[in-house]
Amino acid sequence: MGSLDVAVTGGAPNLLGSLTAAARLLPENADWEAFGVSYVPENCGFPWVWQACTVGEKPLNPGVDAVEFKPFLVEYNAQSCAGIPGDWQQYADRAKRGLAVRAGNAIDFALSSSAPDGQPNDSPSLPTTATDVTPGGGPASILNTVSGLIQEAYACGATGELFIHAPAWTLPHWLASTLLTQVGLVFKLGPHTVVLDQGYANEEPTGGVPAGTGEAWIYVSGPVEYQTGSIQILEDTTKGVSPRLNRANVIAAQLAIYRFDPCCIYAALAKVC
Numbered sequence: 001m002g003s004l005d006v007a008v009t010g011g012a013p014n015l016l017g018s019l020t021a022a023a024r025l026l027p028e029n030a031d032w033e034a035f036g037v038s039y040v041p042e043n044c045g046f047p048w049v050w051q052a053c054t055v056g057e058k059p060l061n062p063g064v065d066a067v068e069f070k071p072f073l074v075e076y077n078a079q080s081c082a083g084i085p086g087d088w089q090q091y092a093d094r095a096k097r098g099l100a101v102r103a104g105n106a107i108d109f110a111l112s113s114s115a116p117d118g119q120p121n122d123s124p125s126l127p128t129t130a131t132d133v134t135p136g137g138g139p140a141s142i143l144n145t146v147s148g149l150i151q152e153a154y155a156c157g158a159t160g161e162l163f164i165h166a167p168a169w170t171l172p173h174w175l176a177s178t179l180l181t182q183v184g185l186v187f188k189l190g191p192h193t194v195v196l197d198q199g200y201a202n203e204e205p206t207g208g209v210p211a212g213t214g215e216a217w218i219y220v221s222g223p224v225e226y227q228t229g230s231i232q233i234l235e236d237t238t239k240g241v242s243p244r245l246n247r248a249n250v251i252a253a254q255l256a257i258y259r260f261d262p263c264c265i266y267a268a269l270a271k272v273c
Contacts, residue, residue, distance in 0.1 A: 095252035105199030
């Protein structure tokens with residue numbers, strides 16, 4: 001998961017609109033780093049439907065097995081060929097700051113990609129679980145697309161807050177339509193959360209067509225959870241510094257994982273501009 005590039009020189013990273021700013025933390029449990037986490041789907045909708053306004057609570061979908069989510073490694077290399085620093089710690093600190101951005105981008109990239117780094121995703125992802133509900137007449141506006149996705153999710157059995165996933169470059173178009181409200185580092189659309197992460201892959205759902213110029217694949221899901229492990233500085237006996245080559249390579253790494261309910265996931269292609 002090291003293919004995403006970020007530039008971090010100092011200070012706190014800007015996580016506005018990111019998945020990690022919006023998502024919930026998984027309960028801290030060391031086992032996830034070794035074994036991953038599982039999730040029992042709750043709302044698989046069609047063709048099984050619980051009759052509205054009947055007595056009693058809606059039962060869990062029968063015969064739905066737990067799905068497994070696996071951890072993956074994220075790295076950030078604080079590399080320099082512009083001279084060796086007098087204080088090695090400044091490069092270690094820079095690597096940690098860069099990892100804070102890289103990890104968030106990488107989690108959203110993995111969530112929104114069927115093949116991160118060219119390898120099949122061994123966890124459920126948005127493209128592999130979504131149903132394509134793009135209108136037969138072709139992509140619609142962001143507003144109409146999102147309205148349709150929310151309706152589909154609720155008809156399927158989803159309840160409460162939904163997460164809407166779209167490319168970060170679409171932000172000006174959301175703002176132009178006065179659709180979003182900023183709450184801290186999170187964008188909200190009514191009770192729903194809009195994730196506009198730089199790591200978003202904009203990949204089509206399985207069997208769909210790639211987005212064209214000015215088009216974006218928008219997904220709707222339930223809330224997403226994530227967790228990151230402890231940060232490790234990978235170093236050798238020289239601490240990644242080679243004065244002879246006038247080069248420094250200091251790498252920060254950590255494990256990361258995400259989890260979501262893979263049922264009631266929908267996608268539609270929107271015409272943004």
